[in-house]
Amino acid sequence: MKEKFRIGSTQYCDVLVxxxxxxxxxxxxxxxxxxxxxxxxxxxxxxxxxxxxTTTAQGGLAAVDxxxxxxxxxxxxxxxWKGSDCMADQNILQKVIDAAxxxxxxxxxxxMHLSRDVDGKLGKRTFGGHTVNFGEAxxxxxxxxxxxxxxxxxxxxxxxxxxxxxxxxNQGMATELxxxxxxxxxxxxxxxxxxxxVAVLAKATVLSMGGCGQVFRVTTNCRQNTGDYxxxxxxxxxxxxxxxxxxxxxxxxxxxxxxxxxTLRSVGGILRNKDLDAFMVRYAPKMKDLAxxxxxxxxxxxxIREGRGILNPDHKIEHVWIxxxxxxxxxxxxxxxxxxxxxRKFVNINPKKELCPIRPSNHYHMGGIPxxxxxxxxxxxxxxxxxxFAVGECAAxxxxxxxxxxxxxxxxxxxxxxxxxxxxVELLGEKPEEMPADAGERTFAQFSGFLGTAxxxxxxxxxxxxxxxxxxxxxxxxEAKGLQExxxxxxxxxxxTAEVTVSGKSLTMNQExxxxxxxxxxxxxxxxxxxGALNRKDSRGGHxxxxxxxxxxxxxxHTLAYMTEFGKVVFGxxxxxxxxxxxxxxxxxxxxxxxxxx
Amino acid sequence: MQENYDLTLRxxxxxxxxxxxxxxxxxxxxxxxxRFTDVLRKxxxxxxxxxxxxxxxxxxxxxxxxxxxxxxxLLACELLVxxxxxxxxxxxxxxxxxxxxxxxxxxxxxxxxxxxxxxxxKPYIITPAENRNKGGEYQIPPQVMDQYVEATxxxxxxxCATACISSHKNFLGPNAILASVVRLMDPREQxxxxxxxxxxxxxxxxxxxxxxxxxxxxxxxxxxAHFIALAKEGRxxx
Numbered sequence: 001m002k003e004k005f006r007i008g009s010t011q012y013c014d015v016l017v018x019x020x021x022x023x024x025x026x027x028x029x030x031x032x033x034x035x036x037x038x039x040x041x042x043x044x045x046x047x048x049x050x051x052x053x054t055t056t057a058q059g060g061l062a063a064v065d066x067x068x069x070x071x072x073x074x075x076x077x078x079x080x081w082k083g084s085d086c087m088a089d090q091n092i093l094q095k096v097i098d099a100a101x102x103x104x105x106x107x108x109x110x111x112m113h114l115s116r117d118v119d120g121k122l123g124k125r126t127f128g129g130h131t132v133n134f135g136e137a138x139x140x141x142x143x144x145x146x147x148x149x150x151x152x153x154x155x156x157x158x159x160x161x162x163x164x165x166x167x168x169x170n171q172g173m174a175t176e177l178x179x180x181x182x183x184x185x186x187x188x189x190x191x192x193x194x195x196x197x198v199a200v201l202a203k204a205t206v207l208s209m210g211g212c213g214q215v216f217r218v219t220t221n222c223r224q225n226t227g228d229y230x231x232x233x234x235x236x237x238x239x240x241x242x243x244x245x246x247x248x249x250x251x252x253x254x255x256x257x258x259x260x261x262x263t264l265r266s267v268g269g270i271l272r273n274k275d276l277d278a279f280m281v282r283y284a285p286k287m288k289d290l291a292x293x294x295x296x297x298x299x300x301x302x303x304i305r306e307g308r309g310i311l312n313p314d315h316k317i318e319h320v321w322i323x324x325x326x327x328x329x330x331x332x333x334x335x336x337x338x339x340x341x342x343x344r345k346f347v348n349i350n351p352k353k354e355l356c357p358i359r360p361s362n363h364y365h366m367g368g369i370p371x372x373x374x375x376x377x378x379x380x381x382x383x384x385x386x387x388x389f390a391v392g393e394c395a396a397x398x399x400x401x402x403x404x405x406x407x408x409x410x411x412x413x414x415x416x417x418x419x420x421x422x423x424x425v426e427l428l429g430e431k432p433e434e435m436p437a438d439a440g441e442r443t444f445a446q447f448s449g450f451l452g453t454a455x456x457x458x459x460x461x462x463x464x465x466x467x468x469x470x471x472x473x474x475x476x477x478x479e480a481k482g483l484q485e486x487x488x489x490x491x492x493x494x495x496x497t498a499e500v501t502v503s504g505k506s507l508t509m510n511q512e513x514x515x516x517x518x519x520x521x522x523x524x525x526x527x528x529x530x531x532g533a534l535n536r537k538d539s540r541g542g543h544x545x546x547x548x549x550x551x552x553x554x555x556x557x558h559t560l561a562y563m564t565e566f567g568k569v570v571f572g573x574x575x576x577x578x579x580x581x582x583x584x585x586x587x588x589x590x591x592x593x594x595x596x597x598x
Numbered sequence: 599m600q601e602n603y604d605l606t607l608r609x610x611x612x613x614x615x616x617x618x619x620x621x622x623x624x625x626x627x628x629x630x631x632x633r634f635t636d637v638l639r640k641x642x643x644x645x646x647x648x649x650x651x652x653x654x655x656x657x658x659x660x661x662x663x664x665x666x667x668x669x670x671x672l673l674a675c676e677l678l679v680x681x682x683x684x685x686x687x688x689x690x691x692x693x694x695x696x697x698x699x700x701x702x703x704x705x706x707x708x709x710x711x712x713x714x715x716x717x718x719x720k721p722y723i724i725t726p727a728e729n730r731n732k733g734g735e736y737q738i739p740p741q742v743m744d745q746y747v748e749a750t751x752x753x754x755x756x757x758c759a760t761a762c763i764s765s766h767k768n769f770l771g772p773n774a775i776l777a778s779v780v781r782l783m784d785p786r787e788q789x790x791x792x793x794x795x796x797x798x799x800x801x802x803x804x805x806x807x808x809x810x811x812x813x814x815x816x817x818x819x820x821x822x823a824h825f826i827a828l829a830k831e832g833r834x835x836x
Binding site: 046047048050051052053055056104105108109110111113114116117118119120121122146148151152155156158159160162163168170171193222223224255256258259314315338342345346347348458459460461464502503504506508509510511512515 | 601614615629630631633636639642643644647648650651652653654655656657658659660661662676678680681702703706708709710713717720721722723724726729733734735736737738739740742743747750751753754781784786787
């Protein structure tokens with residue numbers, strides 16, 4: 001039994017990418033471009049990189065075309081700043097948004113099948129929160145591949161990685177980051193199919209591990225998004241930034257929480273309540289259904305709380321409608337075929353003729369591992385961990401502050417991924433580090449613990465209870481009492497996990513064992529989100545406190561949360577970068593702490 | 599229309615240590631609108647936590663959860679209980695893994711090995727064609743893109759490869775051919791010779807027997823057989 005828990009083999013490479021989605025593979029592509037023949041290993045939890053969660057992203061990629069007669073990058077920066085509820089870092093805004101168009105062309109030139117207008121040039125669509133002239137009118141800013149833009153991105157990047165000779169490790173999970181003399185030298189990976197632990201040592205390690213939506217009962221996130229990245233960071237003594245910044249997407253399909261893209265609203269879909277009232281005009285008189293997601297989510301939840309929702313008999317969940325009946329066939333069949341098919345397939349209704357049931361669903365984590373504008377991981381403000389990068393949803397640079405606009409996430413993958421690749425390449429001349437003596441100790445203690453417990457507790461029941469409590473008390477609306485109750489409940493659930501028995505003792509594709517590990521991560525992530533939400537006594541973007549419904553100056557900084565022991569969170573702060581405001585250039589006043597009304 | 603159904607699932611199990619296969623039966627009530635992935639999860643939570651099965655997005659976008667239900671290859675996340683009962687005319691379902699890759703455990707196969715056929719056709723631009731719009735996007739008229747855009751929707755779920763009546767050892771397979779055809783029809787790809795060589799090789803289109811099972815089972819409703827037919831009629835030999 002004992003010899004299961006050892007490092008089966010050690011590999012050396014130039015760059016280790018953990019998470020083979022859009023951000024990780026864009027980073028790898030940049031490394032290959034600057035150093036052809038580089039040895040890059042990409043580990044993914046899913047069966048194959050094409051199955052990464054990036055593939056499910058629907059709506060589009062925001063970028064201002066320099067040839068656009070009306071749109072300008074500064075409008076995009078303003079929209080993102082305002083959308084973030086004044087918590088995005090302005091140096092990141094500038095760097096990402098200025099690089100955006102070039103990166104779109106990079107993808108297109110490598111074969112992405114972006115949709116076209118009649119002249120064969122890239123088509124553009126509007127999206128929530130994106131405007132021209134500082135909020136005057138909707139901007140046609142997003143390029144798109146029908147309603148499967150994420151799939152287009154991952155297919156293109158996977159192809160590029162293949163061509164350049166990347167090494168993929170599929171169905172592998174990083175269980176522990178390795179450090180030597182203060183620098184990150186790689187990770188311990190558990191290979192699920194083979195049932196063995198390996199060490200991969202690298203000159204640069206890039207975390208691109210996605211999101212943590214599975215802490216909630218209703219989420220658009222895939223099964224593998226269990227927030228492992230947050231725990232890797234926390235266990236290594238690193239902070240999580242803005243853990244309480246969680247986005248609830250307004251239109252999740254009732255029941256499974258499947259994402260019904262914002263595209264539905266950008267092509268003209270209308271939200272209606274029980275009385276068939278188009279209620280968004282009351283909450284966002286100008287942008288209405290295209291207001292930012294946190295606003296629309298709160299609007300829908302308010303309609304439901306005030307008795308204007310509809311109760312779904314199968315799932316016993318209250319919801320509102322999205323009305324697509326008035327849209328022409330061309331729109332249904334060509335612009336929104338995938339999304340419209342979700343209502344047909346998962347609810348058995350026809351969106352051309354019937355109203356579609358939707359409700360806010362957890363969707364995205366704005367918070368994450370704090371980094372600078374190159375994705376370099378910070379231990380504290382300005383203090384970096386050499387050799388460690390984080391990009392994409394798992395990181396917080398922060399591009400999105402406390403609320404993300406649609407089409408900005410995909411943009412983040414292909415820009416921050418590239419910037420991290422630029423810097424990772426600079427480390428390739430380093431001498432490879434030796435394996436730390438205690439490599440794997442923490443992993444083996446955890447895994448042998450899971451296999452060694454005996455009790456009657458049910459893993460599924462603990463997970464469901466955690467998800468329910470997070471959805472009810474750490475969801476769209478939060479307040480002190482509910483948050484404290486959630487925190488107590490999470491402590492109790494953590495203790496109960498010690499009584500879960502894993503019946504199969506093999507390491508080979510033992511899903512029970514993997515779920516134990518994931519549950520440990522989910523509980524830790526839930527705890528840090530709940531505590532972050534309790535600590536932040538104001539409301540920003542996706543974080544809304546009913547007991548503190550306004551923005552407070554005291555909280556005009558990012559939250560940093562450290563948790564090396566379960567439940568014991570130590571808080572710090574990181575200032576929000578205000579370089580656009582401080583530069584006093586044209587329109588600088590738009591980048592102060594502005595009002596957020598739509 | 600019932601609210602709940604009493605299901606009997608006969609699932610093919612496989613233990614890799616003992617290299618042993620057997621059928622295991624599970625009986626449980628399931629709500630009408632649950633997906634089969636929800637039902638498998640219910641089995642794990644309430645009856646048997648050791649049953650191993652693969653999934654990711656659970657809404658038919660990633661192609662991870664392919665299984666055979668009563669002989670038909672499909673995505674487990676797309677099969678709703680009430681639709682399954684209506685379509686198959688029974689509440690008893692036999693669930694087996696797809697046979698196109700080595701078994702790992704129970705319903706999980708090594709998809710990485712299955713992807714080898716797709717990767718052999720080089721699903722990327724090998725040699726970029728000249729771009730007259732230097733520094734910008736290639737201009738592709740929508741009528742040109744319309745010819746092949748359906749084929750780009752493939753998620754490599756391997757349902758077509760499972761249904762295909764040709765051997766998956768000696769044939770590229772329908773989804774790999776689709777990937778190759780996409781780039782042959784994409785005006786941005788200049789490398790045609792090597793693609794055509796593989797397409798018309800011993801492992802290529804002549805192994806297709808035009809059963810059209812691929813089009814019939816495709817969860818994305820792509821007419822895979824149409825694209826293979828274009829190849830067979832020599833459409834790409836310029």
